[in-house]
Amino acid sequence: MAFISLTTTFVGATVRPRKSALCRSTKHRPAPDEIFTPSASAVPRNKNLEKLQAGYLFPEIGRRRNAYLAKNPGAKIISLGVGDTTMPIPPHICKGLADGASKLGTPDGYSGYGAEQGMGILREKISSILYKGSIAPDEVFVSDGAKCDISRLQQVFGSNVSIAVQDPSYPVYVDTAVMQGQTGLYDSAVSQFEGIAYMRCDASNGFFPDLSTVPRTDLIFFCSPNNPTGAAATREQLTQLVRFAKKNGSIIVFDAAYAPFINDPAVPTSIFEIDGAREVAIEVNSFSKYAGFTGVRLGWVVVPNELVFADGSPVRADFNRIMTTCFNGASNISQHGGLACLDEQGREEIQGLIKYYLGNAGMLRKTMTELGFDVYGGTDAPYIWVGFPGKKSWEVFNEILEKAQVVTIPGAGFGPGGEGYLRLSAFAPRASCEEACKRLRALYAGVAA
């Protein structure tokens, strides 16, 4: 890194020579014994963070990928791993973002802090366009994405609640629960944290849990279309879920980040399509996957006014307190992009992106099916869930990385119920997806069948 001159051309400063205020020099650090004997602080480590296992899943995937690349420089790796969008942002939506940025350079267009809950006009559009007015604008909280919202929701509920998760599931539900102190220790014998109800979702139950075996918990994290299995819960299943929550006095945190990928018109795209859901559910959503906003960061949460704690106080008020105290609003530029997403033109562009990724999903489904594997998902979701019964999923991951240079995600990374499965992501350029299918056919021809 170059040492950059600090001379500024700042005109009109006081006469005494001054350095750039932004670029004031800081001393190089002294040798450790120059002043103090180095030693640990007396601050206790957070016991809840100690409980966590290894790193967060997706960085671990990246680490293994990079380790492979370091050993095999020049390897042409294809990623069907982390669900990261690859298509450029379509023109109308991109213009919304760029215009949102440019207007900040004009006196009339400049804006500073917005409401922490998001621009009023964006909350109204989400209410009127995406929920047809069945959700009020002030029940919509605009955010920087679903992952962050899940963490903030956990901050709302705190440590004195119990949770249930689908098994397998997106790792953030469990990890944030552990961080909040909602769980006991990790039991490596069963690959589970004590105190969490893992609701097994596998081929045997159509990827919907047998609720008669699930204990009562305060919170139920439920993702549909599901990451990683690609299963989209039917209206009947979601009705069961809402009744189960109601009976138990539980709150469902419904993760609908993949809802627009649902093709089947009979499948609900929002938990609020189910009667009674307003009294038992929160919905988490995101523009990431279908508008290409994984890097732009924009999502929202719906907390209905009817949702109350045991003491009768509204959950919405406490979520609002967390949003205003621990967050400062999504970037105003991202929010302008969100407005463009909801225009008629933006919605058409989004349909194009969804069609593209579901085209990849169909190709991956076809390939793995023809190779004789049991294949799930991929029709109403951008993820394909492939069974490798009797195999360790990290071993399958390694094999495919080493022999086909394709990055996938081992099912075990999503919980013990994911063992023996592999997730393939449809978020890839078409040509890469085609090449990956070719390599997978070469690797597995005649193996699974």
Next chain:
Amino acid sequence: MAFISLTTTFVGATVRPRKSALCRSTKHRPAPDEIFTPSASAVPRNKNLEKLQAGYLFPEIGRRRNAYLAKNPGAKIISLGVGDTTMPIPPHICKGLADGASKLGTPDGYSGYGAEQGMGILREKISSILYKGSIAPDEVFVSDGAKCDISRLQQVFGSNVSIAVQDPSYPVYVDTAVMQGQTGLYDSAVSQFEGIAYMRCDASNGFFPDLSTVPRTDLIFFCSPNNPTGAAATREQLTQLVRFAKKNGSIIVFDAAYAPFINDPAVPTSIFEIDGAREVAIEVNSFSKYAGFTGVRLGWVVVPNELVFADGSPVRADFNRIMTTCFNGASNISQHGGLACLDEQGREEIQGLIKYYLGNAGMLRKTMTELGFDVYGGTDAPYIWVGFPGKKSWEVFNEILEKAQVVTIPGAGFGPGGEGYLRLSAFAPRASCEEACKRLRALYAGVAA
């Protein structure tokens, strides 16, 4: 809100008529008794959120302002309240943002998820330009702003730590500590939470705490230049602070969000200018106030590798775990803006903004001084702290709002040590600042002196 047609022009879909996947209908909610008897959930409210007092300060200010406007429509209110930037983003930096947005529309320029810790090039530039290499790039965590980072740091430390704050101070330190369960109940007799060490900073001690009276705590939140008092701690004071932390095995969370406003070349702009700080301090920073990024959202945290918990484990690793699990990176567009801020041209533009706001600060200082008030801050900080001894600051706030239509912030909003003071913000258009000075002169001529 208009009911928007859901017809899309999506071409090439399956033959069966389908609605826009993004805009699937959701039912209007049923009458409460249609299926269930409405009732509270059985989920306990988070006891820590119950402890919080009223709303977060700044929304409360907005609420009072709007209430005044509702009663006095057409009133020409000037805001010297919330520290929100008003100047447009200068051309080079704005172009950085707009180009960052536009490139997302191209195959080569598109990017999805980045590292949760920020773009490598931005971390390197912060390291090399702002810290002259004394901080390593991997000790820099890019974020969506200082407020969010303070909350994430509190998540790292969890509930089993004790904290000290300057009194008065930015309310987020105390509020997030309460939310984490680090405190006891609020004691309205002293306007303090049990379990927090309030380090009084007022005119009598030059706005630096008498550390001999401060009990040992795990964390010490310290903001310099200070919000709200505008005091910038000297090198001697910060050396005292670092030695105090070292002696007690405490960790300082140093909020340097206003550092570039420091004019005095003898005043440190980073805690890491102080010998030994790498073993006891974390630094929180932000582009908000001097690049006009309050709405764009971009900041960073420095966690030195030497900083360790009592068990010897690195704080940096736990912060990294929180950043990767509870956050998904600052918007890539905002990060492109950050890169432009650190170019030579961007740094010059920032100097222009700082000069502008400090010009306002000088004007406010002069006005209040000439009116006979005791005035602090405003030379190395964008805030002016004005004494109204013997008066309740919320009453002074109301008086100035009602009689001069100027919004300020009552000192008591920053803690009990702020009672009897008022904060004036220099973040305002020049003409508004001039008009505010005129109105304040009219209101207070001959009163204070």
